[in-house]
Amino acid sequence: MHYTFEIERGNFTDAGQASSSVKRTLKHLGVAPANIKRTVVALFEAEINAIAHAYGGTIDVDIDDEKIVMVVADTGPGIPNLDLAMQEGWSTASPEVREMGYGAGMGLPNIKKNTDDLKIESTVGVGTTVTMTVFFA
Amino acid sequence: MAAQETFFGHSLKVDKTRCLGCTTCMRSCPTGAIRIRGGKAVMNDNKCVDCGNCMKVCPHKAIYIQQDDFALIHNYEYRVCLVPTTFIGQFEEKFKTREIYACLKKLGFTHIYEVEHEVEYIVELYNKYIAKHPEIRTFISPYCPAVIRLIQVRFPSLVDNIIKVRAPFELAAHIMTNRLMDEGAKREDIGVFYVTPCAAKIAAVKYPVSNKETRINGVINMDFLFNKVQLMLRGSNNNAEAINHSLTSRDILWPLPGGEASLFNGSHYAVDGLQNVLNFLERLEDEAVDAQGLVEMRICDQGCVGGVLATNNRFVARKRLEDRAHLLDKPDRPLNRYTRYNNPDFCKWIDEQMEIDEITPHSIYKLDDNFAEAIKMAERMKKIEKALPGVNCSACGAPSCAALAEDIVRGDADISSCMFINRHTQASEDAIRDIWGDRIKTRTITNDNNE
Numbered sequence: 139m140h141y142t143f144e145i146e147r148g149n150f151t152d153a154g155q156a157s158s159s160v161k162r163t164l165k166h167l168g169v170a171p172a173n174i175k176r177t178v179v180a181l182f183e184a185e186i187n188a189i190a191h192a193y194g195g196t197i198d199v200d201i202d203d204e205k206i207v208m209v210v211a212d213t214g215p216g217i218p219n220l221d222l223a224m225q226e227g228w229s230t231a232s233p234e235v236r237e238m239g240y241g242a243g244m245g246l247p248n249i250k251k252n253t254d255d256l257k258i259e260s261t262v263g264v265g266t267t268v269t270m271t272v273f274f275a
Numbered sequence: 276m277a278a279q280e281t282f283f284g285h286s287l288k289v290d291k292t293r294c295l296g297c298t299t300c301m302r303s304c305p306t307g308a309i310r311i312r313g314g315k316a317v318m319n320d321n322k323c324v325d326c327g328n329c330m331k332v333c334p335h336k337a338i339y340i341q342q343d344d345f346a347l348i349h350n351y352e353y354r355v356c357l358v359p360t361t362f363i364g365q366f367e368e369k370f371k372t373r374e375i376y377a378c379l380k381k382l383g384f385t386h387i388y389e390v391e392h393e394v395e396y397i398v399e400l401y402n403k404y405i406a407k408h409p410e411i412r413t414f415i416s417p418y419c420p421a422v423i424r425l426i427q428v429r430f431p432s433l434v435d436n437i438i439k440v441r442a443p444f445e446l447a448a449h450i451m452t453n454r455l456m457d458e459g460a461k462r463e464d465i466g467v468f469y470v471t472p473c474a475a476k477i478a479a480v481k482y483p484v485s486n487k488e489t490r491i492n493g494v495i496n497m498d499f500l501f502n503k504v505q506l507m508l509r510g511s512n513n514n515a516e517a518i519n520h521s522l523t524s525r526d527i528l529w530p531l532p533g534g535e536a537s538l539f540n541g542s543h544y545a546v547d548g549l550q551n552v553l554n555f556l557e558r559l560e561d562e563a564v565d566a567q568g569l570v571e572m573r574i575c576d577q578g579c580v581g582g583v584l585a586t587n588n589r590f591v592a593r594k595r596l597e598d599r600a601h602l603l604d605k606p607d608r609p610l611n612r613y614t615r616y617n618n619p620d621f622c623k624w625i626d627e628q629m630e631i632d633e634i635t636p637h638s639i640y641k642l643d644d645n646f647a648e649a650i651k652m653a654e655r656m657k658k659i660e661k662a663l664p665g666v667n668c669s670a671c672g673a674p675s676c677a678a679l680a681e682d683i684v685r686g687d688a689d690i691s692s693c694m695f696i697n698r699h700t701q702a703s704e705d706a707i708r709d710i711w712g713d714r715i716k717t718r719t720i721t722n723d724n725n726e
Binding site: 139154157158161162163165166167168171172174175178179182201202203274 | 431432557560561562563636638640641642643644646647649650652653654656657681
């Protein structure tokens with residue numbers, strides 16, 4: 139099954155709607171709590187990343203009987219140095235974003251930790267597409 | 276509907292003679308446990324968590340809490356009234372605690388024992404449990420039984436965060452029976468009766484999470500006992516009989532928000548009120564909050580003084596308890612603990628009695644055991660939800676359009692239950708009759724019939 143969500147730049151207040159909706163569906167499907175948690179944590183982080191850094195974007199979620207694939211695609215500045223971005227504590231977040239309790243540089247590392255497969259495609263000045271997969275078994 | 280195994284029992288009941296099927300309770304239920312069938316509210320035992328919200332909001336007093344027959348106390352030679360300080364908070368300060376207890380004795384109890392005598396040891400048990408589980412970051416207090424059930428049905432991923440220690444009333448019942456047996460009483464001659472401020476605590480006694488033996492022989496609703504005592508206090512000839520009690524000010528404040536947290540030395544949070552508890556658990560489940568330490572949670576606003584069986588206004592009761600605690604706040608007050616707490620063998624035994632072996636998750640969401648089938652159902656549910664009006668009118672007998680969609684895919688309802696769909700078919704008329712009985716007639720309004 140398929141879901142699409144919109145991401146609005148700078149709207150931290152509404153962050154988590156995609157992950158809440160996905161969480162409800164996974165509970166309906168009877169997915170193991172540990173896998174629901176991994177999925178929701180990863181999706182929430184990716185959503186926050188897009189809200190904080192990009193100009194807007196979409197989240198596409200596909201669920202079948204063995205996995206969930208989440209594609210978070212944004213138009214935005216892109217990630218100039220992916221290796222640095224994957225390091226814990228590395229952050230380019232603005233002071234405003236940090237003041238809200240985000241931007242600690244744990245986003246991408248946390249996504250990696252919670253997913254079974256992570257693919258990041260980024261073009262500077264164009265945008266970033268993060269594809270995350272969690273297997274249920 | 277497929278036959279289902281029942282996991283929980285409840286003391287909350289619907290009085291069908293008073294219920295009008297007005298949907299108020301159904302819309303306020305945090306677990307979607309209520310539907311309207313045959314014009315009356317019907318509860319799903321596996322979804323209900325005994326929070327008592329339905330009873331609080333019912334405009335017709337159609338929801339009540341079943342209680343044990345008071346005459347049961349006379350089956351025992353030693354009749355212990357296990358009373359929480361919340362009860363004392365119901366009375367005006369001009370009545371001394373010992374006067375209130377004297378009334379309880381006149382009603383037939385031989386011993387009065389305050390539940391909060393044992394709370395200090397409960398916190399010690401929390402500390403022992405926390406020390407044994409370094410792998411857990413957030414510990415949820417097991418004190419409010421409605422919170423435990425809410426987690427079991429709505430937040431199953433958090434069951435391992437609950438501290439597996441039984442409630443203070445259970446410890447108090449054990450200690451009191453042991454005290455009386457130390458004095459020569461026979462076990463079978465002792466009857467312990469707990470005065471409850473809410474439905475959840477009755478359910479916790481009657482249908483416990485733990486398989487261990489309970490020492491509580493009966494439960495008495497707080498409002499029932501309040502009315503009896505209030506009448507006696509207002510009577511002219513009330514010969515107060517002194518009864519020693521040795522609670523500290525912190526013990527007295529235990530039922531209020533922050534009561535557990537104040538006895539706990541580490542990092543702690545105190546959350547009270549249904550919506551606050553739901554929000555916090557939701558955020559905790561998503562790891563969107565990082566709560567390290569003890570999270571005290573009470574499903575009632577203002578904690579136990581907000582219980583559905585507490586007669587007086589929760590803020591007034593809170594103030595009264597705070598005032599009473601202030602009176603007791605003397606630095607040299609000795610802690611009158613049960614002497615056998617000094618005996619390591621006894622402590623080992625009581626620690627075992629107080630353990631909860633397991634808290635099992637019982638998710639109310641799962642659509643089917645077969646994953647492929649569950650996906651099909653979820654797809655269908657999504658489609659049906661889109662087709663429904665989304666106004667959540669509840670006229671179908673479900674609390675929301677989403678709930679109706681779920682009921683339909685589970686086979687518990689039909690799309691013709693929706694008043695906005697197929698309005699003019701025989702099926703919709705039948706559905707309206709099934710849900711609302713004969714009280715509401717279906718009508719077709721035409722130009723000739725402008726009423």
